[in-house]
Amino acid sequence: MEEEKEVMEEREVDERVVEIEHPLPCLSESDTQRIIKGRDLFGYVGIEAVLDQMRRKTMKAGFEFNIMVVGQSGLGKSTLVNTLFKSKVSRKSCTPNYEEKISKTVHLQSVSHIIEEKGVKMKLTVIDTPGFGDQINNENCWEPIVQYVNEQYEKYLKEELNVNRKKRIPDTRVHCCVYFLPATGHWLRPIDVEFMRRLGKIVSIVPVIAKADTLTLDERLEFKQRIRQDLQANGIRVYPQKEYDEDAEDRILNDKIRENIPFAVVGTDKEHQVNGNKVLGRKTKWGIIEVENVAHCEFAHLRDLLIRSHLQDLKDVAHNIHYETYRVKRLNESNANGVALSPLTLENGTLEKSDTESHL
Ligand SMILES: Nc1nc2c(ncn2[C@@H]2O[C@H](COP(=O)(O)OP(=O)(O)OP(=O)(O)O)[C@@H](O)[C@H]2O)c(=O)[nH]1
Numbered sequence: 001m002e003e004e005k006e007v008m009e010e011r012e013v014d015e016r017v018v019e020i021e022h023p024l025p026c027l028s029e030s031d032t033q034r035i036i037k038g039r040d041l042f043g044y045v046g047i048e049a050v051l052d053q054m055r056r057k058t059m060k061a062g063f064e065f066n067i068m069v070v071g072q073s074g075l076g077k078s079t080l081v082n083t084l085f086k087s088k089v090s091r092k093s094c095t096p097n098y099e100e101k102i103s104k105t106v107h108l109q110s111v112s113h114i115i116e117e118k119g120v121k122m123k124l125t126v127i128d129t130p131g132f133g134d135q136i137n138n139e140n141c142w143e144p145i146v147q148y149v150n151e152q153y154e155k156y157l158k159e160e161l162n163v164n165r166k167k168r169i170p171d172t173r174v175h176c177c178v179y180f181l182p183a184t185g186h187w188l189r190p191i192d193v194e195f196m197r198r199l200g201k202i203v204s205i206v207p208v209i210a211k212a213d214t215l216t217l218d219e220r221l222e223f224k225q226r227i228r229q230d231l232q233a234n235g236i237r238v239y240p241q242k243e244y245d246e247d248a249e250d251r252i253l254n255d256k257i258r259e260n261i262p263f264a265v266v267g268t269d270k271e272h273q274v275n276g277n278k279v280l281g282r283k284t285k286w287g288i289i290e291v292e293n294v295a296h297c298e299f300a301h302l303r304d305l306l307i308r309s310h311l312q313d314l315k316d317v318a319h320n321i322h323y324e325t326y327r328v329k330r331l332n333e334s335n336a337n338g339v340a341l342s343p344l345t346l347e348n349g350t351l352e353k354s355d356t357e358s359h360l
């Protein structure tokens with residue numbers, strides 16, 4: 001009897017859980033009138049168990065996450081990625097020899113690692129962009145990056161168009177591009193504006209202020225404000241974009257993130273003892289900057305956005321918005337030309353051709 005009572009109580013709790021309060025986004029208007037709510041069911045059905053099924057499937061298959069880092073040499077890109085994933089997923093820079101230094105152009109390097117935590121496997125690919133913005137003349141230095149992003153969309157599209165499609169198409173598309181702004185305390189430079197204006201149309205960009213420990217709190221606040229103004233004035237789209245908020249709840253959450261962007265971050269690969277606890281930090285003459293302490297810097301906000309709260313959304317936006325825009329454009333092009341898929345050119349995927357002229 002006792003047991004039965006417990007089961008009954010459990011069911012009552014479950015019923016409240018399965019109750020559908022809002023119409024599901026995938027249901028049409030007429031469907032919504034036929035929703036049978038939890039309290040109208042004769043008993044426990046078990047629909048919610050689908051979440052466990054999804055979880056088991058994802059755990060078995062694992063998932064891919066591809067993150068690109070862009071910014072001048074020495075801004076702490078590799079250090080930050082290593083701090084984000086608490087592992088050595090990106091090699092820190094070693095001083096290049098003179099030859100390498102003068103012949104430097106932007107060339108992309110991607111490195112993949114499998115990271116496993118509590119049975120969940122993630123194939124993380126870090127795409128580094130050494131050489132970006134390091135030249136005296138940085139004209140068109142974003143071109144190899146635009147090309148790389150589009151090439152990955154093209155690869156995916158070709159796989160999708162195959163008659164015999166793979167069960168799972170390997171996903172090399174860039175899910176997120178973290179753009180490193182030097183902590184100058186001034187405003188966006190022309191190269192920042194040009195890069196983000198172009199790339200913001202084809203990929204999710206998350207701008208960050210690098211090495212924020214070099215700014216005072218007032219300087220940081222002012223710099224952040226100025227950058228937000230510059231982003232708006234130049235029509236630059238950064239993640240999370242307002243137009244892709246799915247509902248009011250999303251909007252409230254994302255508005256908070258938008259008010260706080262760009263995150264002023266500090267990276268490190270060292271642990272230090274603070275009050276008997278090990279913390280990730282940078283030791284200075286004046287004390288330890290605790291990287292994950294929100295009172296010290298905004299690294300934790302960035303980590304939460306990229307990994308803990310929006311990782312799946314970044315992948316969804318890459319697939320449903322950016323890849324979709326590319327796919328439609330390419331298929332329209334080939335329909336107009338009457339060929340299967342015309343060769344990929346640099347302009348493919350960038351929305352406005354006039355954009356190719358440089359303002360640097
Ligand atoms: N003060 C400060 N120094 C940092 C920070 N992050 C990294 N550094 C240091 O800056 C130097 C360069 O860091 P990297 O992570 O190699 O920089 P990178 O942007 O990957 O450089 P490249 O690979 O050459 O493009 C290293 O000595 C780091 O220890 C930070 O947040 N604050």
Ligand SMILES: [Mg+2]
Pocket residue numbers: 077078079091092093128
């Ligand atoms: Mg590096």
